[in-house]
Amino acid sequence: MHRLVPVLALICWLVSPPFPALAGDPSLATRKQAVIAQYAAIAQATYDDALAGARGLAAAIEAFLAAPSAESLQRARQAWIDARVPYLQSEAFRFYDGPIEAVEGLVNSWPIDENLIDYVDGEPDAGIVNQPRQFPVIDRALIASLNEKGGEKNITAGFHAIEFLLWGQDLNDEGPGERQFTDYVDGHGTNAERRRQYLRVASQLLVEDLERVVAEWAPDKPGNYRAHFVAMPPDEALAGILKGIGILSGAELAGERLTVAYETKEQEDEHSCFSDTTHLDIVHDVEGIENVWLGRYVRVGGEHVEGAGLRDLVAIVDPALARTLAQQVDAAVAAAAAVPAPFDRAVQGTDKAPGRIAVRRLIAALRAQSDSIARAGAALGLQLNF
């Protein structure tokens, strides 16, 4: 029976297309290819910017470590915030078998147990930084090998490890963590030299990992992921594209990153808890979804990378759904912008508090968007079920 299925499906398709105008429609097939090619172009541009951001961060960290001061620490922090802008947008390219999956755990894992890395309130000797006997040499290999060892929160590498080393614990209700630059100055901070080394290698590892992703999305490189992606059956590539933004919108953003913090009201459950920049993470994640929908990306330097987007495809197969989804994408962008900073304060209070209302609205907007993305997949004849 099952061996007959493809044959029967073919016969079925030939004799009884449910949407006669669409079956084998050359313009639809062409449009699919255009959307896939443009997706690859914006993925490349986004990861290029993310890598440039990570290099800028590593350079600012080097400058800070060479001459620690309140100002140079502030510049390193700003470089971290800047690097997040393109990286968060690139999260729209996660959740299928894209190249980011190979390194994502080393790049943006959260939440983290910061006492695995360095001292925390009440535990002055905690962390790899303060355990020279157990970890005599701090290098890229060490922090990569310890990352995610023994539990999903045992994070030693990536943006949030660096964030903790730049800001420290957020023990302050109104603002971010207040780590002093003197933590990195010999004679002031305990194990300052090891802390410098940790921050340095963590930023180098981030660059290295993003270089790998950039190489996979580079154009005209036979054998890399992009070459494979644009050559695979178009529906397979589209399923990945839709799955990526659908899961990011639903299970990841609406679920793990927003609902948990909304329910527990705990800083532990906030994405960028040390720097208090979670509101920006949310804005740029949602922007990443919008980018895929529109088929455009506005580069850090201002250049527009524009072309065919998902909206053009959905408009062919289900114009009403395309209009709904367009509104929902806009609504999600607006709802994300409306979440007040800092996020850890926004989720406090009663359910009538403006911050909680804003977060609730965003969760609803992202769920609706995710559901419509799934419907768009169905309209395109794809099996998604994320």
Add this chain to the structure above:
Amino acid sequence: MYCRVRSTFVCLMIAACVGGMLAAAGEALSGGDGTVFDTTRNAFSLPARNLPEARRPQFFVGNSFFNQNWIAAPASVAARDGLGPLFNARSCSGCHFKDGRGQPPAAGEPMDTMLVRISVPGEGPHGGPKRHPVYGDQIQGQSIPGVRREADVFVTYEEVAGRFGDGEPFSLRRPAYRIANLGYGELDRPLLLSPRVSPAIVGLGLLEAIPAAALERSADPDDRDSDGISGRVNIVWDAVREGMAIGRFGWKAEQPTVLQQTAAAFAGDIGITTSLFPRDDRSELEPAGAAARAHAGPEASAQVLHAVALYARSLAVPAARTDGDARAVGGRELFAVARCSACHTPTARTGDYPDQPELANQTIRPFTDLLLHEMGSELADRRPSFAASGSEWRTPPLWGVGLVGKVNGHTFLLHDGRARNVSEAILWHGGEAAASRERFRTMPAQDRAALIAFVNSL
């Protein structure tokens, strides 16, 4: 409309085609209506597709507590303290990393994502294993500061050579366990010891939703149908209902519900007490100093326990990927021909499940009968547990098994992770499964490859 202008034959073909497509799509839907289609390292971590909006907040809160590391009390974050004093892991995800499967330790390393259950001969309360008077139900290799650890458990392997029917050699590794660095005195002999790898936790709610009557119906304790395969239900203690119930979860089906399994793992593995199990695995003969630091009430609140249990019940099963793979499709037939499917039964039907109707009344493809089977002396742990004998094991589900490599970076299988891949796992089967193993062992190489491809497509 179309049929009027086309022949009846075409109409029949359309009907056949639609039916065929539905059947094929159905084969993929391992986890019934909640099946997801993720094949990344996140494949075991998604909520069931049909999990209603109303339960999603609790699911994600459960996820948060599943991942988080518990810390020693007292700490500033009261909702998350109470670790130990003795424990195997600081978090659920420490062993079920990405909701997936643990593995045996590397040579010379102590266990981290598996553990060893222990007991002494005889029966404990309700007919379960009898606790060791000092070390309790399991060896905890970690402890909070100021408290001695119980012990380290090391595993070594002996390679055992064999040959397939066509002469191709294979080698299996037979484990041996050594308990060293005992913190609380010598272990009495004879000691019963059962190594356990943490399994992937997808689809547990669906397994719970299979009616007890259906399990009893499929059991054949006296092999009345003379197929060489018995199949028994385990009858275990239900701490909520305070009575005996059918066991479903754990390597010997020792736990009746996901809730109880969750609470038992909190208590035994992390040292976190709950309303259901207000004591952890520590005995009176173990660290008194730490007892003073323990919480007065449950360390995990009822809300946390229920959120984590809901989380475990609601994790989606990823779809089977058989149908795109001709070799795996062939392997599906061989799986039935070799009668693997006698215990790894492909389908089951869930019944009513009022607490979570999204799990109810649907066909699922877990590839388990949830029954105990005699698996031979090589696999026997010789540690009975309730009705399960020392050589019986519960058929583990096979759904998702082919994605463990992606999620957890290894392909170790069986209760103790001794099998390095699907082929070795099959070759270890003995007892009631010996005939199936022999059919596999004597298959032509390409058939063995097809059967393995099928299992890995689940």
